[in-house]
Amino acid sequence: LKYIQGPPVLSWLLGHEYELANQAEVGDLEFKWFRDYGTVFRSAGCCGEDILMVSDAEALHHILNTGGYRYPKTKDAVRFIRQISGRGLTWAQGVVHQRHKKALSPAFSESQLRLLLPLFQMYSEKLALRWRERFADNQIIDISHWLPKVTLDVLGSFDFQFGSLDDKASDLRVALQTMFASSQRPSKFTTLLRAWKRALPDSIVEWFEAVYVTEEDIRFKAYVDAAKGAARDLLDKNTSNLSANGEKITQESHDYLKGVEGKKDMLNMLLRSKAAEDPKKRLDDDEVLSQVSTMIFAGFEITACTLTWIIYELSRNLEDQQMLRAEIDAVREKRGDDAGLTSNDYDSMPFLNACIKEGLRLHPGVQFTTRKADLDDVVPLSQPVVSTSGEVMKKIPVMKGQRVHIAIAAYNRSPSVWGPDADQWKPSRYLDSASESKKQQSMIGVFGNVMSFGSGVRACIGWRFAVIEMQAILVCLLTQFEFQLPPGGLDIQTVPLRSMNAPMLRGKLDQGLQMPLVVKRRGRADA
Template sequence: MLVSLLRRRKSLRNIRGPPVSSWLLGHEYVLANQAEVGDTEFKWFRDYGTVFRSAGCCGEDILMVSDAEALHHILNTGGYRYPKTKDAIRFIKQISGRGLTWAQGAVHQRHKKALSPAFSESQLRMLLPLFQRYSDKLALRWRERFVDSQIIDISHWLPKVTLDVLGESSFNFQFGSLDDKSSDLRVALQTMFASSQRPSKFTTLLRAWKRACSDSLVEYLEGIYVTEEDIRFKAYVDAAKGAARDLLEEVNSNFGADVEGKKDMLNMLLRSKAAEDSKKRLDDDEVLSQVSTMIFAGFEITACTLTWIIYELSRNLEDQERLRAEIDAVWVQRGNDVAFTSNDYDSMPFLNACIKEGLRLHPGVQFTTREADIDDVVPLAQPVISTSGEVLKKIPVMKGQRVHIAIAAYNRSPSVWGPDADQWRPSRCLDSSSGSKKQQSMIGVFGNVYVLSILSSSLNWRFAVIEMQAILVCLLTQFEFQLPPGGLDIQTVPLRSMNAPMLRGKLDQGLQMPLVVKRRVRADA
């Protein structure tokens, strides 16, 4: 163990990185307590290039990566050679159980085979009317409860609609969020990250210490010392698995020829539980964990992304009008009262450019961490300068090396997205000359990094995109959005790995995005 650690430290010694003031805390405490997402690491990437050496707790070296070719190698070419880190797997299991995002290697493939039919293109097309119905319900609630041109905190309402959509579309579960209904599961969801921002030095060290311990030791000690965060996470998992158990029992009692062809999530889980093929079979706990995983991953980050997109459209009214004109044109072409199809949404280039730009500029997931499973050499699209002045076009890494995938930093890299990478400009997604298309194609539009910007599982990314399309089109058809008088001072706060919008000076009030919402009547209506 000691020899392996010393080898890893030696392997990155020629990689430049920022100075560290605390051997004990490294840069981990500083990064976790940034006032604004990216304040620290964005500057470091500008200073040292697309790859640099960061300090973990107790002298650990971490490879920080935002280079396009390196990301492609680690996320695509490397495949399962760069699995999630042990502490990341523990955390995922703690907040959602042994579901898809927890699984690794062959187990992950088994989970994907069991669940993939529920996210097929044909299945998602069948769900589109449900997406549209809940979008209309959100618009109706606004019209019922608010006067015209009133300030509405959209960050309070968008999670309601995405949660209701997810509950009914995937599990036939009625959260009733838009109807202000309460449930143990909904309460647990709303409070599970209540105090997770800005971890203390003790919490930072505790997380690092757990990383070095065996699973059995961590489980033993967590049984003795339980944090408030542990209690909230357990409350959510217990509530989600309890709801899943009730739902599965209800569906199982009616499981027969009349539902044999259904490919919704619940029926797919029942089939996987009863599958004779061991490559598709899930055990009881894995089945229950899929529900808690999909609920956790499938509503909050999607709602947060929508919040950021509408915020940017409120700051850039010409883009909002351009998008609305595009929607109206398709509406007229469809014959006004005819509902949009998924092909209609996909035929709106500026709509999808706005979604892509929102995901790029405000990724729901700030970072992810992997660990090299073998000794490897990581290629670079942008060479970096070593500590001795040598130009490095590749970085050797040792087995066990932690690699920090800086999604937010890649998404703002000038070498990939152009000199205005820090600015909202959805037309860049339509401009073939914008930035480095070669480097963008390494990751893919609505591909790996875009998917990671939405959630931690690539299986249901298309679900999230169609849902965002439906909600944005509905809201922009019926409302206009503007900044309140005097503007907004929004702070992007790191909430665990999510980028949360809050009002500067009012962080104790949680997520907020108050915008002026004006009712709209179309001229062709």
């Protein structure tokens, strides 16, 4: 890759890896480098490794969509995922990934997820009730503290009963919330250790990890053990209730699904895949338990964080908040006050969905992901770049083994896709057919042309789940409350926290995730 331009390298040992992982504001360095060098550039890994940084639409499509399994996750990423969530879908590779996906996909189909809507609505209402019980009108509420309670309770409703909104104690919840307490910003030593683990044979790394156990390792294990333990209890309890055709008999805790034929919720799909006779669909015991730790880990906090960002943007852009509320009120009025809203109602609200897309675009929960070329390849570009010798390049040849940085956040802000206002909050870009963003659809991603849920064969399996959940929570909260920035405004900094881009108050990073907003009750819902 030497002929591709890139920022100067100040340290052969650390390359840009330490700098990138320790940026004050997430993305600052990448966004600047993509502006300076184009949609593809070369950055330095530790010990002289070259990394291909990619935000180009066609290149991303080639690697993630056309490439299928030819650009797998790197082996250190796979090992790390196994450590934090076990042998679940995010860990699986190639044919094993196909088998996992076949077993789980029915639980994430649109028709199945629509059945969960009453559940999402129930927990949203419970959150609104808690706010009314505990806070006076016009009080400041740290919404980043409350939203994860809803998204965790929703995931836990498959019988785990986290009870976050009821302040119930839960070992699993505590293990989950503290698992990254000692791994915020990697030190130089940790950066190098990770690089060596990437380069060394698996057997040596496994030996090393067995003798050198860090505080981080202990926390990860505590979470995986707690999640698998809870999952084992749950599955054992329900296996005895399995009817002859593999259908779980309705439990009291699944009242919301009572009477629904052919249920394909997560629990049922896991029970079925454990009992499946077809080896292409069967999951072993540990794989089944790992799906539970995987879904909880991958699903709850990132959805809450995205919602926090959306409500923050709506508080900074009060006209958009009013417009969205007017859209919601109009649909409610048409349906009649007592009728519950349906998924069709949510889908019929263009501005609601535009705000969700814009929140995901500007504040993607995952900043980047990494892949490795499994073959020698030529990657096409939609935006040519200029080489170190001044040549215009429309394609980049890559060698087998090349590490590729998939720059999710930088693609989402790429002016060549979104236009010159790519850095600004502007939900109307999805509605206005003349806008740059509408014209430049690049067929990437799974929702609204944004990369925030990934793309291709490894795209987020939970994206519909997250979208329906965000629709339900936003509609409930905006119906009952108005949100405003506190007097004097907020100085928010985007900080890498766990695997997310988290909002924190500048100068108060030690206080963790924060989004204190003035929450005003609306008259209608008080009635």
